[in-house]
Amino acid sequence: MCVSAQGGPVPEEVAEFGIRADDLRYLAALADTGRLVATAEVLGVDHTTVARRVRALEKRLGAQLVRLENDGWELTDAGRAVVGQGRAISDAVKRAIRAVAGVQDDELTGTVRIAAAEGFGTRFVVPALARVQSAHPRLKADLVTGASHLGLRGTNFDLTLVPGPPPRTRLFSERLSEYDAALYASESYLDTYGNPATLDELQAHRFVFFVDAMQRVRELDLESYVPRHTVQFASPNIFALLEATRAGAGICLLPKFMATTTAGLRRIDADLPPQRVPLTLVARPEVLDRPEVRLVREALHREVATRQNELVWK
Structure with missing residues (x-):
């Protein structure tokens, strides 16, 4: 039985269309990463499997759910309308895994991927991540530094910290510091x-x-x-x-x-x-509601707010 975004069962008529619950989970994962390869890494499958499963879902629903843009794969209006079902299924799978492992429901798991310049990433992002992981030891963080990783097209990072003002992009962006x-x-x-x-x-x-x-x-x-x-x-x-x-x-x-x-x-x-x-935080809009991404984003804001004297002369 599938689970809806509100936690209840998906209406029985959905099953009549031959929709596989796992295909909805693949759609949610692709919305989070924006990249087929990154999605495949998260799900532990080949990227061609991700593409095939999402296309199968589109065929069953009779609607295009994602489209390729400069910033990666993005949800269409139809995709945004159904992606919540996929997130609910993913959450249910994660809760089942945590229950078997004896992990508390409020303990965060998963992986947050961050890209930043070498200096800022080392001096500010690392300590912020260390504090988050101290409170949530099962949360994994991948930090990649260097100018070559700060391009926004096709990024597979959850958060990218870009020197300079907010860029013109469909991605979410905000001034960090x-x-x-x-x-x-x-x-x-x-x-x-x-x-x-x-x-x-x-x-x-x-x-x-x-x-x-x-x-x-x-x-x-x-x-x-x-x-x-x-x-x-x-x-x-x-x-x-x-x-x-x-x-x-x-x-x-x-x-x-x-x-x-x-x-x-x-x-x-x-x-x-x-x-x-200026230093700008950039993210795919779809990842901002993930609890682990939200927690890291808040930790980065706290880090720069408490260390302003190291960053600027008054």
């Missing part, structure tokens, strides 16, 4: 080459910065700070830039939350205002 960045150098570098106090002096120094072709954080704009500059060391990895700066390779535009916690770095004397970078 902001952080400041300023020019720093090592004590040894400044002792050797001098601490630049003016823009003219600054332009004579060498710099450490992102590989331009891979730079996604356009708000971190070295060009606007120093119109004439020479980058002697470049990398797509913020920790490589931080280490190169600490080792005396040059001056670098670094986030406050990383530079002020690294020994041996000093902000240069030139009177330049910090660059402020």
